Amino acid sequence: MSTEYASAGDYIKHHLGHLTLGNPDSFWALHLDTMFFSLATGGLFLYLFYKVAQTATTGVPGRLQNAVEMIVGFVDQQVKDSFHGRSNLIAPLALTLFVWIFIMNSLKLLPYDLIPYLAQFLGMDHMRINPTSDINATFGMSIAVFFLIIYYSFKVKGGVGFAKEMLLQPFGKWFIPFNLILKVVEEIARPVSLSLRLFGNMYAGGLIFTLIALLPWYLQWTLGLPWSLFKLLIITLQAFIFMVLTIVYLSLAHEDH
Template sequence: MASEGGATGYIVHHLTPLSVGEGFWTLHLDTLFFSAVLGGLFIWFFKSVADRVTSGVPGLAQNFVEMIVEFVDTQVKDTFHGRSELIAPLALTIFCWVFLWNSMDMLPVDLLPMIGSLMGMEFMRVVPSTDLNGTFALSLSVFFLIFFYSIKVKGIFGFIKEMTCTPFGPWLMPFNLMLKVVEELAKPISLALRLFGNLYAGELVFILIALLPPALQPLLGFPWAIFHILVITLQAFIFMVLTIVYLSLAHEDH
């Protein structure tokens, strides 16, 4: 497929989503499909392990799941200082889901787009993290939870007071409000852009490697794939930790 349309056409083909609709109502079908499949895979795997859990000698799957759950639980206990039964499951879901999103980057860049073309699909972008709509949707869900818990813990008047009276006191309310609005808006924007930027760049490197002569592709592709394993794990971890930190700040009522 690398020869079809030249290098520019090849890159554009792999980074263009399969979409329907126009304007605001445009839906990226590939992002929605792969997100749903990967989310279902996460739920199925963890539930199947939970159904077969044993107090005796655990199997490899149980060891793996327990290791991830313990890892996430440790991060929540070290970072989150409020009381909520939602935070640990939310952190686990975000970490595993984003990791699965990112892991799609490890598939051969031509594999799924070629299958899609055989099925009559003109475009197919297989890594949901390379779609800014996907990363922003996930970060906005965290953003709404921040506001929900801020109002729930502090009360509506406490929330308004925090937005208008910090950090410089009630005499500078307009300036305080401007700073707080910028601060709150920066949270979902930074979450979305950090994940999108790193994975988009990683996918672009894989595509550029696929454009090289076949003899050079394994020579450069394998080291980059090894390094990229660290990237996809680190980005999932950062998204999870920042979510915990932001929700911890929302639970502070002093």
């Protein structure tokens, strides 16, 4: 399918570009495709879980209800194992992050050229369907987690307790400037690592799909199928890691000793 492009580089550049509102090189440019597919997958998540909640039965469950119950039970167990505070928000947040990120990651498994070609047919130059391969989306989620960490740190430990943690740990009052630098770096590293880990894995996976699409058709199937199966493991693992680290970070924020 890449024969319509002048070169392999043009094909790669096209498939890694975004449908953008505003100057693509500007900080204020909006990636419309990322926003659309993020909202669409979020809406799909809400619809499926709402539908199951409305039609749930105590008898023999259907396939969808059974799948949702397994996911809810799995996430609930992870929260029980990793979170040591008391909060009504953590379990729903963990469930939302896991399922939402998994669905966004799964878009990568759709036929690679299908959506971009449909977008071209409709007059749009670019269309990337995987929001988590856009660093803006992953940073957005990690920054939301970061604000929750700061909020619960103040709520549980109080202003004085939070200040002591920032200034006196780990080396005591004689190393306050050094302690502060270490704690600031530690706090900033959390959202940065969360976002870059998810983004890096999804972006690299998309790039490999792009390279496979440049090969002759008989090699595309030979290499694309095993990579898709391996990618299914990666997209699940990345959603799980983001969820578990979020639970752990929020658990640390609830520690008051």
